[in-house]
Amino acid sequence: xxxxxxxxxxxxxxxxxxxxxxxxxxxxxxxxxxxxxxxxxxxxxxxxxxxxxxxxxxxxxxxxxxxxxxxxxxxxxxxxxxxxxxxxxxxxxxxxxxxxxxxxxxxxxxxxxxxxxxxxxxxxxxxxxxxxxxxxxxxxxxxxxxxxxxxxxxxxxxxxxxxxxxxxxxxxxxxxxxxxxxxxxxxxxxxxxxxxxxxxxxxxxxxxxxxxxxxxxxxxxxxxxxxxxxxxxxxxxxxxxxxxxxxxxxxxxxxxxxxxxxxxxxxxxxxxxxxxxxxxxxxxxxxxxxxxxxxxxxxxxxxxxxxxxxxxxxxxxxxxxxxxxxxxxxxxxxxxxxxxxxxxxxxxxxxxxxxxxxxxxxxxxxxxxxxxxxxxxxxxxxxxxxxxxxxxxxxxxxxxxxxxxxxxxxxxxxxxxxxxxxxxxxxxxxxxxxxxxxxxxxxxxxxxxxxxxxxxxxxxxxxxxxxxxxxxxxxxxxxxxxxxxxxxxxxxxxxxxxxxxxx
Amino acid sequence: xxxxxxxxxxxxxxxxxxxxxxxxxxxxxxxxxxxxxxxxxxxxxxxxxxxxxxxxxxxxxxxxxxxxxxxxxxxxxxxxxxxxxxxxxxxxxxxxxxxxxxxxxxxxxxxxxxxxxxxxxxxxxxxxxxxxxxxxxxxxxxxxxxxxxx
Numbered sequence: 001x002x003x004x005x006x007x008x009x010x011x012x013x014x015x016x017x018x019x020x021x022x023x024x025x026x027x028x029x030x031x032x033x034x035x036x037x038x039x040x041x042x043x044x045x046x047x048x049x050x051x052x053x054x055x056x057x058x059x060x061x062x063x064x065x066x067x068x069x070x071x072x073x074x075x076x077x078x079x080x081x082x083x084x085x086x087x088x089x090x091x092x093x094x095x096x097x098x099x100x101x102x103x104x105x106x107x108x109x110x111x112x113x114x115x116x117x118x119x120x121x122x123x124x125x126x127x128x129x130x131x132x133x134x135x136x137x138x139x140x141x142x143x144x145x146x147x148x149x150x151x152x153x154x155x156x157x158x159x160x161x162x163x164x165x166x167x168x169x170x171x172x173x174x175x176x177x178x179x180x181x182x183x184x185x186x187x188x189x190x191x192x193x194x195x196x197x198x199x200x201x202x203x204x205x206x207x208x209x210x211x212x213x214x215x216x217x218x219x220x221x222x223x224x225x226x227x228x229x230x231x232x233x234x235x236x237x238x239x240x241x242x243x244x245x246x247x248x249x250x251x252x253x254x255x256x257x258x259x260x261x262x263x264x265x266x267x268x269x270x271x272x273x274x275x276x277x278x279x280x281x282x283x284x285x286x287x288x289x290x291x292x293x294x295x296x297x298x299x300x301x302x303x304x305x306x307x308x309x310x311x312x313x314x315x316x317x318x319x320x321x322x323x324x325x326x327x328x329x330x331x332x333x334x335x336x337x338x339x340x341x342x343x344x345x346x347x348x349x350x351x352x353x354x355x356x357x358x359x360x361x362x363x364x365x366x367x368x369x370x371x372x373x374x375x376x377x378x379x380x381x382x383x384x385x386x387x388x389x390x391x392x393x394x395x396x397x398x399x400x401x402x403x404x405x406x407x408x409x410x411x412x413x414x415x416x417x418x419x420x421x422x423x424x425x426x427x428x429x430x431x432x433x434x435x436x437x438x439x440x441x442x443x444x445x446x447x448x449x450x451x452x453x454x455x456x457x458x459x460x461x462x463x464x465x466x467x468x469x470x471x472x473x474x475x476x477x478x479x480x481x482x483x484x485x486x487x488x489x490x491x492x493x494x495x496x497x498x499x500x501x502x503x
Numbered sequence: 504x505x506x507x508x509x510x511x512x513x514x515x516x517x518x519x520x521x522x523x524x525x526x527x528x529x530x531x532x533x534x535x536x537x538x539x540x541x542x543x544x545x546x547x548x549x550x551x552x553x554x555x556x557x558x559x560x561x562x563x564x565x566x567x568x569x570x571x572x573x574x575x576x577x578x579x580x581x582x583x584x585x586x587x588x589x590x591x592x593x594x595x596x597x598x599x600x601x602x603x604x605x606x607x608x609x610x611x612x613x614x615x616x617x618x619x620x621x622x623x624x625x626x627x628x629x630x631x632x633x634x635x636x637x638x639x640x641x642x643x644x645x646x647x648x649x650x651x652x653x
Contacts, residue, residue, distance in 0.1 A: 169560060192534075194533060208530045223574075225584075392618055394624060395611065396611045396626060396627075400630045403604075403607060404600075458540065
């Protein structure tokens with residue numbers, strides 16, 4: 001087996017490093033990073049724009065380029081999370097929690113560097129797992145039925161709700177509200193319209209991008225206008241200021257390792273995306289930390305873990321797509337689309353029948369990530385300069401970016417109006433101390449969770465025992481319960497000094 | 504009953520309101536079905552119930568536990584920023600990107616009275632032309648720069 005493995009690596013490298021493939025890899029990752037920085041303009045939009053070009057390319061190059069965009073956007077997305085508190089992609093929303101405070105403390109350069117390094121670390125771990133364990137992992141992922149998925153998502157959501165600095169019950173309330181908002185629209189199972197109040201624009205549900213932009217970005221702008229009068233701007237943007245302290249480096253290693261592991265795991269499960277991975281990684285770090293109060297104030301582990309997780313999960317998401325033909329998300333479906341257009345069917349036969357395609361793609365992940373590392377580090381200096389712009393010029397620019405960004409996703413002015421709703425809600429939530437991130441995650445996972453819930457109950461003919469009879473499902477639910485109890489204890493202990501901070 | 508924690512009292516009441524609305528609306532307009540064959544209204548109703556329960560708990564907490572003072576509600580920024588988005592949405596298709604962005608910039612910058620009229624105009628122009636170049640020319644977004652009404 002080992003000689004085979006090395007042969008494959010060499011085959012892959014020779015494919016990935018051919019001039020043609022290298023060129024398209026570079027184009028893909030560059031576009032991906034730059035587009036990822038624009039808040040709201042996400043991975044799917046970027047990939048869709050370049051999809052037609054792939055018709056004219058050979059399948060390997062096409063896949064390499066699309067894949068480059070796919071994981072490149074997550075690299076760039078952390079930039080606007082840190083600098084502007086606007087998640088570049090939903091998976092970067094968690095990075096806002098500690099990244100933005102770090103920027104406000106004048107450590108934006110450090111934050112940007114650490115997220116780039118963590119992203120590379122996470123991606124590398126993900127790629128190694130992809131390379132070595134694909135067949136084994138596929139078997140594992142196949143054992144997940146609707147009950148397991150439901151319990152997994154419950155665990156993810158509970159983790160998201162207890163990470164907020166404020167009380168956990170507010171977090172749970174926001175998760176529930178997020179799920180409720182996510183259910184707006186047409187119900188797939190029954191064809192009924194829910195909460196649309198007769199408006200046909202709502203049949204497709206509310207726009208995720210509009211929600212994220214309004215909840216995070218607009219609410220931030222509204223609340224910052226008055227309070228940033230004395231905005232101390234860090235003029236030191238030399239290379240030295242980008243470097244983390246040795247203390248921060250020490251803390252980050254563990255965070256990155258754990259984040260990569262968590263991300264790789266979640267990425268493998270079709271349907272569960274990078275966002276969940278990032279949230280779980282953050283929650284885990286906070287739970288394992290000896291000083292959980294540092295989180296939300298600019299703790300470097302708070303950005304290293306989720307960024308490692310989301311990039312690791314980006315890489316391992318290819319496992320179910322390539323080996324089973326099951327796309328985990330709309331972006332993966334585009335990648336499958338490329339394969340099918342060229343007449344290639346994904347599945348176990350892909351690895352055997354077209355090894356140069358599979359291994360070439362996998363090796364291109366390495367190449368792409370190295371390119372991203374080289375590309376992003378000098379850019380940090382550029383981004384940090386953005387912070388030296390006085391806020392009264394910056395925030396109208398942010399508003400323009402948000403509005404056009406949201407519009408560009410679906411060419412829909414209705415989406416822009418949605419931003420107003422969530423901007424207002426987000427601002428009120430800030431004042432009342434409700435965290436925004438759990439709402440976002442609830443929105444993303446809610447519909448899927450409901451589907452799994454209904455399916456599980458359908459299969460068990462209405463019996464709830466299906467959720468506890470499976471060991472995996474039971475395990476997830478127990479972890480969720482443990483998280484709840486744990487945070488209940490800590491809240492009880494710090495009764496008098498609870499600080500209710502939103503974002 | 505003394506309001507000890509304003510945030511929790513308001514928050515609790517808000518959650519109770521949203522929760523009861525969601526559950527009520529779901530129960531009245533959607534079929535709930537049974538557990539074995541869950542209808543579209545089941546999950547929303549349950550969620551509404553959860554929200555209501557949390558709202559009650561939060562309200563109770565707000566009446567018994569003291570908390571921090573709430574930040575004041577910045578009405579001016581709130582109204583101006585949100586209206587700037589509304590203006591953009593309403594003007595984009597009838598009038599084109601440049602006017603929409605200029606009006607957006609103008610309204611948004613009024614929230615913080617630091618920019619002079621002239622500076623605001625310049626910023627508006629820069630942003631609108633810049634956006635046009637990036638989004639229309641660069642990315643092919645189907646908007647016109649300035650639409651002329653027929």
